Amino acid sequence: MAAQRPPRGGTAVADTNAVHTDAAHADTVREEAVEAALAKLDLDAKTRLLGGQDMWSLPALPEIGLASLVMSDGPIGVRGVRWTADDPSVALPSPTALAATWDPELARRAGRLLAQEARRKGVHVLLAPTVNLHRTPLGGRHFEAYSEDPYLTGAIGTGYVQGVQDGGVGTTVKHFVGNDAETDRFTVDNEIAPRPLRELYLAPFEAIVANAHPWGIMTAYNQVNGVTMTEHRHLVNEVLRGEWGFDGYNVSDWMAARSTTGDIEGGLDVAMPGPRTVYGEALAAAVRSGEVAEATVDTAVRNVLRLAARVGVLDGAPAAVTEPPAAIDGDALAREIARRGFVLVRNEVRDEGAALPLRAGSVALSGAAARDARVLGGGSAQVFPEHVVSPLDGLTAALPEGSLSYVIGADPSDELAPADQGFTLRAVCRDASGAVIGEGSLPNGQVQWIGDDLPAGVTHEALASIEVTGTFTPRESGEHSFGTRGLGAYALTVGGRVLFDGVQSMGPETDPFEAFFGSPVERGKVALTAGETVEVSLRHTLDKEFAAPLPAVMFSFVHLGPRRDPDELIAEAVASARAADTAVVVVATTERVESEGFDRKDLALPGRQDDLVRAVAAANPNTVVVVNAGSPVEMPWREDVAAILLSWFPGQEGGAALADVLTGAEEPGGRLPTTWPVALADVPVTEVTPTDGRLAYAEGLFIGYRAWDRAGAVPAYPFGHGLGYTTWSYDALTATAESATVRLTNTGPRTGREVVQLYLAPVADTVERPARWLAGFASVEAAPGETVEVTVDLPRRAFEIWNEEQAAWTPIPGPYDLLAAHSLTDPRLTTRVTP
Structure with a gap:
């Protein structure tokens, strides 16, 4: 992993040896x-x-002093076992934003x-991070993964895993392997040749196992080369456990485990969720009938008990962490990650200087x-933060009173939400007789109770209807639309008026997940009139005949505010912008464009947002x-505007971080972790x-910038691109095949941060390889006029390929050009190395 090399001395080595000795002793005691x-x-x-007792946990076994192991979703926050706002979660920026910081240590702090957060919520294992690759920008869930590059993904993922486990909470690195898209993800057979499988898709998992020692791996829904991943004994038992030495637990993605014998023989330790799984009684019967050896079951149980020991829920075993790190301010860290991940891809210098930081004067803000x-x-990345700072909130607080105006301009969606x-x-829950059996608060109109995630006192067996009830105080006057999402019977009332009383049925061709x-x-x-409160109610009667894929109650009370003429809204934004010194448009x-469960059809911004920006x-x-x-979009107006700042999904403090960066209180620190096309x-x-x-991965080794280089195409903004508020000269580069040292100077007017990127390019290749690839990186900070030096280790793997004939890593001698660069397409210095 790239880092500034620390000084070394005898005392530090002695302390390190002592720590290793203590850790080894603790490992021995845990194993015993x-x-x-x-x-x-x-x-x-x-x-x-080995099977879930419910949606999120494994059963306790008091006879051996084992407490229940609790898992939770949450790459950007820890939701806990209930999908509720009653126990809010800190919401950090999206994984793409974290990767855009190019800072593994910041990822460790996030972890x-x-x-x-997990310890506060009684969670022992976090179902994260996602280290699948951005194979194509159409992947609908790419906001939850880090990058198109395996090295950067592995480095950020390593920091994240180390950080979570520093706090004594397990991680579950996912989705092993090849879950790089959402279309037919439950069944698709991804055909991946051995070289790209090893050099691209397995590489982040391998790096994290080697450098962070994760306590868990989650196997994916999909097949790889004809074998379902939960049954893939070659990739799990021979590669993950055998070659790499992984000693953690392997859990299925939820509902991915489908074969008792196939899964246990394929190296799957835990089948989730419960209580109905392919393990439990079915697995015991398979052992008794001779289909499965009990020793195979013992191996899986041993892995689960080892996890329990590490997180401190097995009597007689010391937890891996007895003194958690010092408390961290969640708001402050969320704000820091957001601004460090913002990528300034364009900042035009005109007569009065650069567009950003904002000049003194009035600002016209627009965009829903x-x-x-x-x-x-x-x-599954969704959590409920206690508060959210919007761009409007952040800029209102940061700018002088009276200098900021706001109009909608364009709404990205005309669909009820x-x-x-x-x-x-x-939510008021009733049984078949109409008696109230429980109540719960709702953060919005979406009811999403999975498994036992129900209000206190409520069971799936007794629950017959749910009434979403409360009040609505509109922000705007006009005609408001109300509706429903999901299957079953509904009665919808607004302000005493019944809008609907009927049934939404599932047609014969409807996917069962339509209910979700x-x-x-x-x-x-x-x-309705702005500011005047009305009573609202949506009563939903469950369809007991509908066999959901798992016990769940999922439906929504949906709403859409008054629809104004889009041209009128844009004209209003134009008038506001014309009267201001600076216009800021948020698109x-x-x-419905980026989410788990489906892939994108295009990269266009929804609605009339492009028209708004042009106008x-x-x-x-x-x-x-x-x-x-969260991932690339087309920006057909990019050459027509003064500046473009990519904020990703910036977490709960996004608006405050945006104000920091736009006003110049902080520098945008991000660099692109994935290529943005025209x-x-x-x-x-x-x-x-x-x-x-x-699905044939016919492109082989060539995804992301590797594919752009091969095609000779020019993207809008290349991998690694990002501007700051100062400038840098790269003064000297010296290197061996083991490390490179770069000296550079801040030549601009203010303190800044630079991400030094090192790329290897073969001088004359005897095998098919990309034109260049990322081999290391490091961050430096310097004051105006200050010169700094950084040394970056070059991994041996950067000079190797996976030899398919020998089924082994093989070094390719070189020579290689080593490029010290500001981005993939902006190399500043070059030297030659020969491993």
Whole structure:
């Protein structure tokens, strides 16, 4: 991993040796406790331990002093076992934003905060990080993964895992392997040749196992080369455990385990969720019938007990961490990661200087996402933060009073969405007789109770209906639309008026997941006055005949504010921009564009947002665009605006961080972790849809910038690109095949941070390889005029390929050009190395 090399001395080595000795002794004691506990278990107890007892936990076994192991989703926050706002979570920026910092130590600090959150919520294992690659920008869940580059992904993932486990909480690195798209993800067979499988898709997992020693791995839904990943004994038992020495537990993605014998023989330790799994009684029966050896079950149980010992829930075993790191301020860290991850891709210098930082004067802000920011992605990454700072909030607080104006300009969506702003809601649960059996608060109009995630006192068996009830105080006058999403019977009332009383049925061709991810349906409109509160109610009667994939209650009370003429909204934004010194436009994707569960169809911004940017830029040449998206979008106006800042999904403090960066209080620190194209038509790899159940990774080694180089195409903004508020000269580069030292000087007017990127390019290749690839990186900070030096280790693997004939890593002698660069396409210094 790239880092500034610390000084070394005898004392530090002695201390390190002592730490290693203590850790080795603790490992020995834990292993002894694991073996003692295993010896006390009968077959039924063993197999029961390997299947979830509910949605998020494994059963306790009091006879061996084992408490229940609790898991939780959360790459950017720890949700806990209940999908509720009653226990809010810190919401950090998206994984793409974290990767854009190019800072493994910052990722480690993020991990420590998440461990702190997990311990507060009684969670032992975090189901993160996601280290699949950005094979194509059409991947719908790419906001939850780090990068198109395996080395950068592995480095950031290593820091994240180290940080979480510093806090004594386990990680589950996912999704092993090849879950790089969402289309048919439950069944798709991804056909990946051995070289790209090793050099690209397995590489981040291998680096994290080697450098961070994760306590868990999650195997994916998909197949790889004809074998379902939960049953893939070659990749799990022979590669992950055998070659790499992974000694943690292997858990299925939720509902991915489908074969009792296939899964246990394939190296799957835990089948989730429960209580109905392919393990438990079915696995015990397979052992008794001779289909499975009990020793195979013992191996899986041993892995689970080792995890329990590490997180401190097995009697007689010392926890891996007895003194967690010092407490971390979640708001402050969320704000720091956001601004460090913002990528300034354009900042034009004109007569009055650069567009950013903002000049003194008035600012005209527009864009629906400026008021209602999208701070996190949809799906299992979702948490409920205690508060959210929008761009409007952040700029209002930071700019002089009276200098900021705001208009909507354009809304990215004209689709009803879960009731949110202005709504105060709760859920009232009733049984078949109509008696109230429980109540719970709701953060918005979305009810999403999975497994036992129900209000206190409520069970799936007794639950017959749920009423979402409360009040709505509109922000705008006009006709408001209300509706439903999900299957079953509904009665919808607004202000005493019944808008709908009927049934939403599932047609014969409807996917059963329509109940979870279906489209909202408008049920009626009501004219309302801004500031005047009305009563609202949506009663949902469950369809007991519908067999959901798992016990769950999922439906939504949806709403859409008054629709104004789009041209009128844009004209309003133009008038505001024309009267201001600077125009700031915030554009965004929506949950129907980027989310878990589906891939993207295009890279266009939804709605009339492109038209808004063009019109505002024509009215004010000093237009700054903030792009609130988790992964690349087309920006057809990019040459027409003064500045473009990519904010990703910036977490709960995104608006405050945005104000820091726009005003110049802080420098935008990010560099692109993935290539941003001009248009989808230019993207070299776009296929995400299987043919006859198979998706061929026909591009082989060439994804991301490797593919752009091979195609000779020019993207809008290359991998590694990002501007700051100062300038740098690269003064000297010296290198061997083991490390490189770069000296550089801050030649600009203010203190800044630079990410030094090192790329290797073969001088004359005898094998097929990319034109160049990332081999190391490091961050430096310097005051104006200050010269700094940084040494970066070059991994041996950077000079090797996976030899398919020998099934082994093989060094390629070189020589190689080593490039010290500001970005992939902006090399500053070059030297030659020969390993």
